Amino acid sequence: MENKGRRNKKSFAVISLLLIVCILSFVGSAILYFKNRNMKAEIKRLEKNNADKNEEVELYKRDIENLEEANLELSKIDENIESLKKEYFSNIKTLEDKILDGSSNKKIAYLTFDDGPYYNTYKFLDILDKYGVNATFFTTSINGEYCFDNRSQNCLLLYKEYLKRGHTIANHTYTHGIWKGLYSSVESFITGVKGQEEVVKEYSGGYVTNIVRFPGGSATARGLKNGIIEELRKNNYGWVDWTAQDGDGGNLTSKEEAWYNFTSTINEKIEVVLFHDYNNITLSILPDAIEYLQNNGYILLPLFYESNMINK
Numbered sequence: 001m002e003n004k005g006r007r008n009k010k011s012f013a014v015i016s017l018l019l020i021v022c023i024l025s026f027v028g029s030a031i032l033y034f035k036n037r038n039m040k041a042e043i044k045r046l047e048k049n050n051a052d053k054n055e056e057v058e059l060y061k062r063d064i065e066n067l068e069e070a071n072l073e074l075s076k077i078d079e080n081i082e083s084l085k086k087e088y089f090s091n092i093k094t095l096e097d098k099i100l101d102g103s104s105n106k107k108i109a110y111l112t113f114d115d116g117p118y119y120n121t122y123k124f125l126d127i128l129d130k131y132g133v134n135a136t137f138f139t140t141s142i143n144g145e146y147c148f149d150n151r152s153q154n155c156l157l158l159y160k161e162y163l164k165r166g167h168t169i170a171n172h173t174y175t176h177g178i179w180k181g182l183y184s185s186v187e188s189f190i191t192g193v194k195g196q197e198e199v200v201k202e203y204s205g206g207y208v209t210n211i212v213r214f215p216g217g218s219a220t221a222r223g224l225k226n227g228i229i230e231e232l233r234k235n236n237y238g239w240v241d242w243t244a245q246d247g248d249g250g251n252l253t254s255k256e257e258a259w260y261n262f263t264s265t266i267n268e269k270i271e272v273v274l275f276h277d278y279n280n281i282t283l284s285i286l287p288d289a290i291e292y293l294q295n296n297g298y299i300l301l302p303l304f305y306e307s308n309m310i311n312k
């Protein structure tokens with residue numbers, strides 16, 4: 001009996017042990033199974049992440065390529081603008097030749113504005129913009145950095161503004177000092193021209209102008225005129241006076257007087273109109289003056305070195 005009881009106990013222990021081993025191995029397998037499944041999911045997630053990252057890198061690469069292409073195009077823009085400008089002015093020159101030899105009935109008016117930049121110049125620019133007209137600004141440095149007519153404003157910013165709005169810039173000497181030594185010698189005049197040339201170049205971002213207007217007009221140079229012209233020619237400069245004006249450089253007293261002066265001087269097939277962009281009477285007649293010229297068949301254009309109107 002006792003033997004039988006001991007055997008039973010032994011078998012029970014063996015069975016229990018087997019059962020425990022079974023349970024443990026089942027639990028172990030389950031843990032491994034789940035761990036494995038999690039790892040696979042993690043690997044999949046990482047692989048997907050990697051693919052996304054690769055796609056992102058490809059997109060960046062494409063962006064960089066596009067930017068490099070755009071950059072290359074941009075570097076060609078200056079070249080393109082230069083050649084377009086050349087073509088534009090050579091077309092106007094051809095038109096001028098035809099007008100002058102009588103084979104074209106068209107007429108040209110070159111609006112020119114002297115003595116700026118002023119703060120007031122913006123108002124002139126806005127009117128020109130409104131009519132889609134381009135003109136020429138004969139600049140001096142009498143205002144210095146801050147505008148004479150608004151000391152809180154930087155007038156040098158206008159050099160880029162002229163170009164941005166499609167106008168041409170010309171040289172009216174650095175000091176405009178008619179009574180302050182500009183005409184004391186050929187050298188002093190040329191120094192004034194060179195000084196303004198540097199200002200234009202520096203503040204316009206490299207624009208080179210080779211058109212000069214004598215402050216007061218070429219007659220103001222008196223006995224020095226021919227010497228100055230010779231020196232200008234040596235420096236590849238052309239010069240121009242004017243053929244029409246409203247008298248705003250003198251003592252203009254009313255709008256009516258300005259209008260009378262202006263309309264009575266418009267009679268040539270090609271006109272170079274003198275205005276001053278500090279003058280508010282001129283500002284007030286400018287819209288009518290533009291319409292008057294256009295209604296009388298004039299095309300309004302900016303001046304350029306090759307023009308027949310520029311003395312060389």
Ligand SMILES: [Zn+2]
Nearest residue numbers: 114115215216
């Ligand atoms: Zn002037």
